[in-house]
Amino acid sequence: MTATVRTAPPPPPPAPYGLDGIVVPEVTMPAPPHTPNPHVRAAHAAAQEWLDRFGLCRSAASRRILRRARLPLTAALFYPGASPPVLARLTPWLYWICIMDDEFDDGPDGRDPARCAATLAALLDVLGGRPGRTPAERALADIRLRVQEGRSPGWSRAFRRDVEGWFWTYYEDTADRVAHRYPRLDAYPRQRAHAFGAYVMLSLAEPAAGVDLPEAVRRLPALRDLRHAAAEYLGLHNDFWSVGKEREAGVYHNAVILIGHHERVGLQESVDSCAGMLDARARRMVAAQLELPGQLDAVGVSGVTRAEALTCAAAYWHVVRGAHDYYQRVDRYTRADPRLKDELAPPHGLFTGQ
Template sequence: MDGIRMPQVRLPFPAHEANPYLARAQSALDAWLDESAICRSVESRRSLQRTRIPLITALAYPDAAPDALELLVQWATWTFVIDDEFDDGPDGQDPARCASALATFLPVLDGAPAGGSASARAFAGTWERLVEGRSPAWRRMLGDDIRAYLWSYYEGLVDQRAGRVPTVAAYRRRRCVSVAAYTWLDVVEIAVGVDLPETVRHFSSFRDLREAAAEYVGLHNDLWSLERDKNAGAFHNAVLLVQHHDGCPLQEAVDQVNDLITDCAQRMLDAERALAVQLDAAGINGQARADALSCREGYAKFVRGCFDYPSQARRYTAAATGPCGEATAPHQLF
């Protein structure tokens, strides 16, 4: 974006290579897309190819086993396809149609059979594979986060139709949900091969770590999608909201959002340290402690992978290069 200087974004986690099974996951995805027929048009398939979903997944989950990576790529792809449908199709323009569309997906989380659409059947099949062999607590966590993510389409649409502009604080909370960040964090446990005790998930440090990580990726994505969001004229970007509410120049708003991102990074570091202390306080040792620390490391790698992805891929071929020129989806993660 002309005249805007992008700040140096802080991230205190080292870079890493993408998952070595990236090519295998790409091949498996191609086969699944052919089989599931969830892409309604040739352009939809091309959009997925430009997005390079296997790349962002391989960066987010660098240590996932081959079969796990293939599953996580499939799940990520489903969310991107649904995002495009709600963003560009009629279901994302009318609240009643949006609610009706959600009703074809949400009952699957409670064990109901899938609806008749290809996307509903694909969702049911992917959900079944995600939860296979997982603990009830983990299934409940992922199910709740998927519900919140899907309902965010409806909530955002109603706000848009009503002309309601959220506060920056409200937006920061909702952004974590609307980019599906919590669902991506949930499946870190699949990627690193653990299923945490439910007690650990109730640590305040664990919740703080998740919230800071989710907020970081959402706000960082807003820097990259700023030009597209500004051109769209909608308040689904933290920078634009800061500018709107504070009446400040765009550059100042960019710098303020970068300060928020920096705060998220520090909150993650603080929560990481607190998690180790709380494990000791709760008397959690052995494999359970090792699993919690592996999940903590997986969260850091997830955030780092999301951080590195925009510089390695372009969601739309018409996008400019670099921050504030990267065109990304307004709702979904990248």
């Protein structure tokens, strides 16, 4: 007779902090997990060298915030197939997105529309090719050139449009804040996709996967639908996981907070509704993925170009699945930073005191 060994069930996955007493619903994720990029250490070392070279971490608080975000893990999960040099070129963009988000959320540039517009105008000039004058501008000029290395003019133009669209959302959010305007729920998911930098992250998935699509393929409705649904999923998913941080900071550009405001419902109902919005985007992604091969055939795309279009679609899925797995592993979203409330200065000082 053998003894029965009873094992305890595995602990539940971490939930977003700030949702005490809330039953956090399971979010639909059709894509299977994948192995993270094995070159993450080299990419992390390259990103640290880039931060130090341009002086983008000016305080212990800034270094702690970036450490808690575990951005090399983001790169490894989002871009699992990128070669070591490509991953090293992409990872600084994820740092830049995180730093920009913190600066405009918590610093003075996100509170004064005129100041915000002036800061963005300077950065947009650099994006257009003007040499950088400040450390922040020189850092942007550097990663702009490096990410475009070996890319087609078409991809570079599309990437610039994505970055410009992301930048301008900081001004839109600032204008909302000073006018005490809450964005409409029907318009918010696309706005949030841009504001989160999701389109930038998806554009970076193309060099990560080693593809560079012709403009006619990039414009195919099925691929565009997949991209839009993926971008909205990424933005809403970030809202889902950052609601605790943003409620504490008084930020209301968050789907959960907006649902509660517009629908006059409690936090549990708002969280459930946000999960439903994520499920809808996941279903849109699946539908677009199924339509893509037939649409490629219908317009006569074949051979290497057809294979690259399907690879691009898979790369978008990698970003979305990577985000799904990332948030559960990162202190920035699963536990509060008790020291942040005592630090009144902008977290990184990227645009102040230069």
